[in-house]
Amino acid sequence: xxxxxxxxxxxxxxxxxxxxxxxxxxxxxxxxxxxxxxxxxxxxxxxxxxxxxxxxxxxxxxxxxxxxxxxxxxxxxxxxxxxxxxxxxxxxxxxxxxxxxxxxxxxxxxxxxxxxxxxxxxxxxxxxxxxxxxxxxxxxxxxxxxxxxxxxxxxxxxxxxxxxxxxxxxxxxxxxxxxxxxxxxxxxxxxxxxxxxxxxxxxxxxxxxxxxxxxxxxxxxxxxxxxxxxxxxxxxxxxxxxxxxxxxxxxxxxxxxxxxxxxxxxxxxxxxxxxxxxxxxxxxxxxxxxxxxxxxxxxxxxxxxxxxxxxxxxxxxxxxxxxxxxxxxxxxxxxxxxxxxxxxxxxxxxxxxxxxxxxxxx
Numbered sequence: 001x002x003x004x005x006x007x008x009x010x011x012x013x014x015x016x017x018x019x020x021x022x023x024x025x026x027x028x029x030x031x032x033x034x035x036x037x038x039x040x041x042x043x044x045x046x047x048x049x050x051x052x053x054x055x056x057x058x059x060x061x062x063x064x065x066x067x068x069x070x071x072x073x074x075x076x077x078x079x080x081x082x083x084x085x086x087x088x089x090x091x092x093x094x095x096x097x098x099x100x101x102x103x104x105x106x107x108x109x110x111x112x113x114x115x116x117x118x119x120x121x122x123x124x125x126x127x128x129x130x131x132x133x134x135x136x137x138x139x140x141x142x143x144x145x146x147x148x149x150x151x152x153x154x155x156x157x158x159x160x161x162x163x164x165x166x167x168x169x170x171x172x173x174x175x176x177x178x179x180x181x182x183x184x185x186x187x188x189x190x191x192x193x194x195x196x197x198x199x200x201x202x203x204x205x206x207x208x209x210x211x212x213x214x215x216x217x218x219x220x221x222x223x224x225x226x227x228x229x230x231x232x233x234x235x236x237x238x239x240x241x242x243x244x245x246x247x248x249x250x251x252x253x254x255x256x257x258x259x260x261x262x263x264x265x266x267x268x269x270x271x272x273x274x275x276x277x278x279x280x281x282x283x284x285x286x287x288x289x290x291x292x293x294x295x296x297x298x299x300x301x302x303x304x305x306x307x308x309x310x311x312x313x314x315x316x317x318x319x320x321x322x323x324x325x326x327x328x329x330x331x332x333x334x335x336x337x338x339x340x341x342x343x344x345x346x347x348x349x350x351x352x353x354x355x356x357x358x359x360x361x362x
Contacts, residue, residue, distance in 0.1 A: 010037065012165060013072055014173070014354030015063070015079040015157070019049055019200040019221075021299070022062050025351035026072050027327065034180070034327045034356075038071035039334035039348065052149070056156040063160035071332065078166035078354045079157060080173050083201040083217050087113060087120075087144040088171065090214070090281075092130065092137045105142055113144060120144045125172075127213040130285050139285050141215050143169055166357055170196060170350050171205040171215040174297055177323050177353030179210035193291045193316065195275070195307075196349060197300035199223050202271075204278045208289060214282040220271045222300045228267040229260065248303040261305060268306070272313035279314065294318040301346035320344050323352040 010028040023041045027034050042062035048054040066072075091108040093101065105124055106117065113120055127139040150167070157164050168176075174194045175182075182192070189208065196203035199222045206214035222241070230240035246252050247260060261268075279291060294316045296307040301320050311318035322344035329341055339345055 010073045011355045012074075012357070013038075013077040013162065014351040014357070015077045015162070016170075016173075016348075016351040016354060017059060017080060017082050017153070018198055018299070018350075019082065019084075019223075020044060020198075021347070022059055022066075023348060023351040024063070024066050024072065024077075025348060025355050027352065027355045028073075036324060036327055036329045036333045036352075037073060038069075038330070039337065039351070040066035040069065040071075041337060042066055052152065056152060060156050060160045063157065063162060067161070069336065075161060075163045076165050077157070077162045078168060078357045079153070079164060080168050080170050080350055080354055081145055081150065081153060083170060083198070083203065085145055085149050085153070086169050086217065087142075088169065088215050088217050089142045089144075090127070090216075091140050091142055093140060095129065095136050095138055101138075101140070105140060109142065109144070115146050119147050121147050121150055125212055125215075128208075128286065139213075141212065166354075168354060168357055169215075171203045171217075172212055173350045173353035173357070174203060174205055175207045175210065175212050175353070176356050177297075177349045178207075178295070178321065178325075180356070181325060182207065182210040189289065191286075191289050191291045193279070193294040193314075194321070195294055195296045195301075195310070196298040197221055197296065197306075198298045199300075202275075202298070204275055206282050206291060208286075213286065214278070216278050218271075218274050218278075220274060224271070225264060225267055225300075225306070229264060232263040244303060247305065257305060261309065268309050269313065272310050275310065275314060291316060295321040297321040297323065297346040297349035299347045321346050321349055323349040327352075 011026060013024050013026045016023040021041050021043050025039045026037045028037050042065055044058050048058035091105060093104040093108060096104055122142060122144045125141040127141050130137050130139050154164055174196045192207050194205040201221050202218040204216045204218055205212060226237050226241045230237045233240060247257055294311050294314060296318060301307055307318060307320060
C-alpha cells in the first residue's frame with residue numbers, strides 16, 4: 001500500500017457512498033505534508049435507501065450539490081461501492097503461479113456468489129501464506145460485485161460530471177486512511193483491528209501494518225441497534241435513533257445512558273459475538289500474529305460508549321480513529337459541515353482513504 005506521490009500533487013476526490021450519507025473528501029501533498037483540501041457531505045432521503053434507481057438518482061443529485069462550492073480541484077475520483085453491492089469472501093488455495101490464481105478462485109467461488117459468475121467482476125488480495133495438510137496454502141480475500149450494478153454506479157457518477165479513475169471497497173479504504181502512520185518498518189508486524197460501523201453494516205478488517213489480511217462485511221450496524229432499542233422502549237425507530245444521537249453528543253444524563261445500554265446489552269452482545277467469530281477465524285490463520293488493538297471508525301464511532309462496550313467484549317484496547325491524524329486542514333475545507341475539526345471525525349475514514357488510494361500512484 002505504499003504511496004508514490006510526487007511533491008505538490010493534488011489527490012483525487014474520495015467518494016464514499018454510504019447507506020445514509022455520501023461524502024467527498026480531497027487531499028493534497030504539499031511540502032511533504034498532507035492537507036485536507038475539501039470535504040462535503042449530503043444525507044440521502046430514506047426513500048432512496050432500498051431502491052437502486054432512486055438511490056442512484058439521489059446520489060447523482062448529491063454529488064452535483066457537493067461540487068457547487070468549487071473547493072474541489074479537478075473531477076478525478078476514486079469511489080467505494082456500498083457494502084450491500086459487494087461480496088467479500090475468504091478462500092484458501094494452494095500456492096500457485098500468479099497466472100493460475102484466478103482459475104483457482106473461480107473454482108472456489110462455485111455456488112457461493114449471489115449472482116451468476118458470468119455477471120461478476122472479481123478481484124482478490126493475497127492475505128498471506130498459511131500452513132496446510134503437508135503443503136503451504138495461500139489465504140485469499142476475494143471481492144466481487146455484480147457487473148450491471150457496478151456499471152450503474154459508474155454511469156451515474158459520470159453523469160454527475162466526475163471522472164472515475166479507481167474503485168475500491170470500504171475495508172481497504174479504511175486501512176489506506178491510516179496506512180501513512182502504519183508503514184514504518186517497526187509497524188509492519190503490528191496487527192490492528194479496524195471496525196467501521198455504519199448505519200446498515202460493519203466492516204471488520206484486520207491489518208498487519210498497512211496490509212489487509214482479513215476482511216468481512218457484517219450485516220450489523222446502527223440501524224439494527226436503533227431497531228432493538230425501539231422495540232424495548234415501544235417507540236418508533238426514528239425516536240430511538242434520536243435518543244442514541246443525544247447520548248453520543250453528551251446530551252443525556254448518566255442515568256439515562258445506563259438505562260439505554262442496559263436495554264441494549266443483548267444486542268451489543270450479539271454483535272460482539274459475530275465479531276469474536278471473525279477474530280477466531282483470523283487467529284486460526286495467523287496464529288503468531290494476535291490482534292493488538294482495535295480502532296473504531298464510521299458513523300457509529302461517535303458513540304464512544306458503544307465502542308467501549310464492544311471493545312470490552314472483544315477484550316482489546318481500543319480507540320476512536322482520527323482519519324485526519326497528521327493532516328492539516330486548508331482554510332475553508334469542510335466549513336459548511338459545521339464540525340469541530342479539532343475532534344476526531346471517524347465517519348470520514350473511507351472518504352479520506354479513497355483520496356489516498358494507491359490506484360492513482362504516480
